Amino acid sequence: MILPAFSNADWAAVWLTFKLAATTTAILMVVGTPIAWWLARTRSKWKGVVGALVALPLVLPPTVLGFYLLVAMGPQGPVGKFTTWLGVGTLPFTFPGLVVGSVFYSLPFVVQPxxxxxxxxxxxxxxxxxxxxxxxxxxxxxxxxxLAKPGFITAAILGFAHTVGEFGVVLMIGGNIPEKTRVVSVAIYDHVEALEYTEAHILAGGMLAFSFVVLLILYSRKGAKAWK
Amino acid sequence: MEVNAPMAVTAPVERRIAARFRVRWPGFVLDVDLDLPGRGVTALFGHSGSGKTTLLRCIAGLQRGDEACLRFGDETWDDQQAGVFVPTHKRPIGYVFQEASLFPHLSVASNLAFGQKRVVAAERRVSLEAAVALLGIGHLLERMPETLSGGERQRVGIARALLTSPRLLLMDEPLAALDLKRKNEILPYLERLHDELDIPVLYVSHSPDEVARLADHVVLLDQGRVVAQGGLVETLARLDLPTAFTEDAGVVIESVVGEHDEHYHLTRLDFPGGNVLVARRPEAVGHRLRFRVHARDVSLATARAEGSSITNLLPATVVEVAPADTLAHVLVRLDAGGTPLVARIARRSCDQLGVVAGCRMWAQIKTVALLG
Known part of the structure; x- marks a missing residue:
């Protein structure tokens, strides 16, 4: 153990966060590209409606999004009934449930670029x-x-970073189950609640450094030639 | 079979283009019904807003008409009523845009290969070497489009279109975005295209000089309608065109370099019905050369002028007198031994000289504008 205050549980939270962000980004690239193409090309009157729906997570409190997803995916919700019928149970408080929530939450950060x-x-x-x-x-x-490669790179970076930074949605539909749904942001909250400031510092500082580096890369790339 | 039958030497079948389109936009209607030759260069000529680019885009399938019927030879590319529409990528066309529209992420060589490799090998009639040599772009192949000048880019764009071995080449004002110097850089390549490749070309332009220099056939469009069409020489000599076209009235004459006069540094250009002397040309005797005679540069006399500095005098018969763009002038169409001429003279002079159809006059040509 390099850092005495860094527990195995914290490592698990970091790994889980990475896994969640990577999975979410991969799904978003596949799902977001056709939506972005349609929004970029359509002359349909529905363009405004779809564009607004995609952008909703930008302004909505994450708890609102999380609440509706929780209800929809719960045993009484339409998604919950469907997943139960499929035989996979319900999604809240599972890793797949977190992925679904994150996909909605980070959608505009991928679609718009x-x-x-x-x-x-x-x-x-x-x-x-x-x-x-x-x-x-x-x-x-x-x-x-x-020709759109720079847009895809920006989208992937933003989608990944934004998922790493989510808190409200995770708390609503994931709870705080170690190694399953306990991501870094939730772990920090736990440490602070328990007055473990040293541990909180390490994770929070790590997040700060990560976010800064991501944005630094993003903004340094601006002006780089699209096709190089 | 041992005996090989001699190869039948036949000219390639001419595929005429029958195009009927109706496109309605707020404030604009394109309504044309055309039968165009499948050979040589046909200019779609008109001012901006005349619908010439829209027509070309309809022919390419880049735009749908409200009513549409398009046949190329015996193939139907578009027939609204029959529900037939061949998408652009399945039409054997080449398209040259006003701006070269090269793919910025691909080198010149890859841009050229883009269309060529999508045509099945058996249908490739234009080789990379031929296209590169024709447009003079051999030294540019490794470059990226952003490093090329406007003229170079347009030459690559033309070569790229040729490499799909099109059976019809559509050119949308390929020179309009270029300055005069670049235009003059490209025009000779377009002339070579015309002379060396047997591909029918539809050429959109609003420049009378370009049309006069390149076209064999011309379609005049005005406000979405066809005003006149036919062979270049006959059509430009018509007097019944809207004022928009008569302001710059004149004729185009196809001539052959007849003789050089080294003493006076002149060249004689021969054409049916006569000849003109112009300043010494670099072209060899026998070379074909087009020139334009503006109506405003032609005056009329009842007798052969003696003691005049004008050397180019042609005997001609008056065919028709028509109103010009101002009330002070008239346009007179003449026939100089088979070559049409148009003179723009004062209406007063016309009356005083008694110019009427059938009378013999001397046409005095002040200047000729050589094309090329």
Whole structure:
């Protein structure tokens, strides 16, 4: 043990936080990309509604989001009934439940940078690709994805960092089960409650350093050429 | 079979383009029904807002018409009523945008390969070497688009379109975004394209000089409608076009370099019905050269002028007299032994000289504008 105050439980919280953020980011990249593409390209009247729904977690107290997810995923909720029917039980107070909550919570942080990147490419590049015999899927993978790469990197960094920093949603639907749902932010809260300030300092300082480094990387990349 | 039948030498089948489109936007209607030749360069000519780019985009499938019917030879690319629409990526077209629209994340070589590798090998008729040589871009292949000048970028854009071996090349004002110097840098390449490749071209332009220099056939568009169409020489010599086109009235004459006069440093250009002398040209005898004669540079005389400094005099017959863009002037269409000429003269002079259809006049040409 390098740090005497750093317990195995704290290491478990760090590992769990990393696992949660990584899983959530991976899912968000897959789920968020089509949403971002649709929002960037559609002329549908539903664009405003969908855009607002995606952005809701930006302004909503995490406890509100967590509360509704808890109700929906609970034994009486529609999602809970479905997962019970599937035979996997209910999701609250499990790791998968945390992942679901985090996906909703971090959705705008992934969708918006990707959507902006898609919009910046412009219609002309897609038209040029079409006149060069590329079908829409081909164009997406050979023109759109490479040109939107910086947007994807920003989205992944923000999605990951934002998930690492979540607290309210976790508390509502995950509770505080060591090695299952007890992430770093909750662990800090526990330490402070127990007046274990040294332990709290180590985790909190680590979070501070992590967040700063992430943002430093993000802002230093601005202005870097899109395709390099 | 041992005996090989001799290869039948036939000209490639001309695929005419039948295009009927109706596109409605607030404040704009494009309504055209065209039958265009499947050979040579056809200019879609008109002012901005005339609908020429919209028409080209409809032909490419980049835009849908409210009513649409498009046939290329015996293929149907668009037929609203029959529910047929061939998407752009399945049409054998090449498209050159106003701005080259190269992919910024790909090198010049990869941009060129983008379209070429998506065409099945058996249908590739334009080789990389040929396209690169035609557009003179061999030294640019390793570069990234952002490091190219506007003219270089546009040449790469044209080569990229050619490398899909299109059966129809669509060009949307490929020179409009360039300054005069870059234009003059690219025009010779476009002329080579015309001379060396047998691909029909639809060329959108609002520049009379570009049209006069490159086109064989011209479609004049005004406010979404076709005003006139036909061979370049005949169409430009028509007098019944809207004022928008007659302000800059004139004719284009196809000539051949006949002789050089080294003493006076002149060149004689021959055409059916006569010849003109111009300042010494670098082209060899026999070279084809187009020139424009603006109506305002042609005056008329009843007799061959003696003691005049104007050297270019042509006997011609008056075909038609029509109103010009101002009340003070008239436009006179003449036939100089098969070559049309248009003169813009004062209405007063017209009356005094008694210019009417059928009378013989001398056309005095002050200047000719050489194209190329």
């Amino acid at each position: 990707v959507q902006n990147a898609f919009e910046a490419i412009g219609e002309r590049m897609l038209e040029a690709a079409a006149t060069l015999r590329a079908n829409p899927w081909d164009t997406f993978f050979t023109v759109v994805l490479p």
